[in-house]
Amino acid sequence: MSKRDEITAQTRQNIIDAFWTLYCEKRIEKIPVRDITDKAGYNRGTFYEYFVDVYDVLEYIENSLIPTLEELPPVSTPTGTLGMPLDMFLELYQKNSRFYSQLLGDNGDPAFASKLKNSIKPTIRKLFEDNPTVDIKELEYILEYTLSAMIGIMSFWFKQSDALTNEKLFELIHRLMESGVIKQLPFKE
Amino acid sequence: MSKRDEITAQTRQNIIDAFWTLYCEKRIEKIPVRDITDKAGYNRGTFYEYFVDVYDVLEYIENSLIPTLEELPPVSTPTGTLGMPLDMFLELYQKNSRFYSQLLGDNGDPAFASKLKNSIKPTIRKLFEDNPTVDIKELEYILEYTLSAMIGIMSFWFKQSDALTNEKLFELIHRLMESGVIKQLPFKE
DNA sequence: AATAATCCAACATCATGTTGTACAATATGA
DNA sequence: TCATATTGTACAACATGATGTTGGATTATT
Structure with a gap:
């Protein structure tokens, strides 16, 4: 140089x-x-x-903060028990947390959340693309639902002064994704 | 006047x-x-x-678009099968969809999503506040997760040219909340 | 007729984006 | 190698446009 x-x-x-x-x-x-x-x-x-x-x-x-396709880990079989490569997302967020929490926060850029979601979607889509039992149109809604939730909870986590530990957070997210929000909350019958 | x-x-x-x-x-x-x-x-x-x-x-x-506590329906028993008063949110969004989709979109105001979430949270919190089996701290994460997901999927829905019908969308959301994301997607075993 | 409001024209201030230039680093040709 | 031409970096100065304020003209209310 x-x-x-x-x-x-x-x-x-x-x-x-x-x-x-x-x-x-x-x-x-x-x-x-x-x-x-x-x-x-x-x-x-x-x-x-x-x-x-x-x-x-x-x-x-x-x-510089949007992962390229090459940076994202290649998709093979679903990772761990999650089935969706969301560990990938957690890692990505943590690596750039200083920037993400600002850009995704109240003074951030609403378009950045979209950019981020759209950069991750293809990787997840690939998991299901030649599976005839998946409703493609519905899948798109599920992707949006899931990624929005992930961004929301991660940003919230980062803002907390007495935050949950990594492990507890990850475990909670897994639970929420595997069995839904409702099952995590007891209701009076 | x-x-x-x-x-x-x-x-x-x-x-x-x-x-x-x-x-x-x-x-x-x-x-x-x-x-x-x-x-x-x-x-x-x-x-x-x-x-x-x-x-x-x-x-x-x-x-003018943030619901006041009085506007939100009073909480008694969980509405319908959902357990969380999310039908309330869906209704709210649809009533103001013209404004919400703009404010929550890529050219919108990132702070508005927070305002909206925070206006709804107390109502949901009340459902669990004197239930000793609920982990209060965890509940906050679940609230953020759920509301972020709802805002995400509703905004996405509104942007679609060939969107799902109301009924299909509601049914999908119910499914996602009741049994989680994973169960909605078949994996090769 | 007196008072208070709505609305406007004009002003000073500040931010923007561009242009011409001084100076430093690199490339070229004996 | 050394002098010279060329390119790149940074700046001062300029024209333009946006901001927020003030004082006054006009219209409604008392």
Whole structure:
């Protein structure tokens, strides 16, 4: 890598880092380019050499956090007792939790949840694609239901100050997926 | 209602309507006050007589869409076979689907999903609050899991061009909640 | 007629995105 | 190897557009 490329990469990263710090503090629409470059130590104009606008920075970050098909583990037989490769999702979330919890949180980007779900869906679909007993249309609803639930519970988990342990959380999720929500809650008969 | 009040209410509503039309077309941060008032037929300055800024309009709309405790049906025994008052949620979503699908969608407000979930949680919590066999901490995770899943599947449903019928969707949700995701999908043994 | 509200025009301020330029790093040709 | 041409990085300055505020004109209410 030439010195030029190093400088370029470093500057880009400095801008990204400064943006992320601010993004964790406030909504993206309240972040002026000026604040980013001030924090990163550059002229405002320099920002535009690297990004189109503030949203472009976010997109750059998001794309680096969406797993590619190659990164996702290849699907063979259902993993463990779960049947759906959701351990994969748990791992993915934990690896990037710092970013995911922000992007999927109240000040995050609603489109990121969709991107994430859509990046995972093909892998799960493959499990069922040549199984004639599966209703394809229904499967799509189940995918959406499940991934939404997973994202919801993981984000919630991450926000808790006295969170469940990994093991307890995983065990709970397994239970919920295997026998449903209702069975986990006793009702007066 | 005096004529004054009528005019005030009408103007406020006109601004809200104009905002909503634009909000359905693009992200909120790309909506200048000018565009709103142009569409509504007022001077830009008039906007500031009614709202603090563009986000204030959104907040106003959101608050009118969050059910109050009184609006939510009183909890007695679990409704139907579901055990959780989720029919309530389905009804709520359908009544406001035009707004919900936008606010909960990719160009929506991530904070709205939280507001909505938090408005419903107390009602469900009450069902279990004096049941000593329920793990309170775990219940919170189950609530988050379930409500996230419900919001996810309803939003997905609404986006579909050839969507399932109401009945099929409800039946699917019931199945998923009663016996879990896994049981709904056959695996090669 | 006096008061209070609705609405608007004009202003100062701030953020945006672009352009021209200084300076540093690299490539080229004797 | 050394001088020169070329490219890339960063910046200051500019034009444009959006923001939020203020003072005044107009219309409804008392």
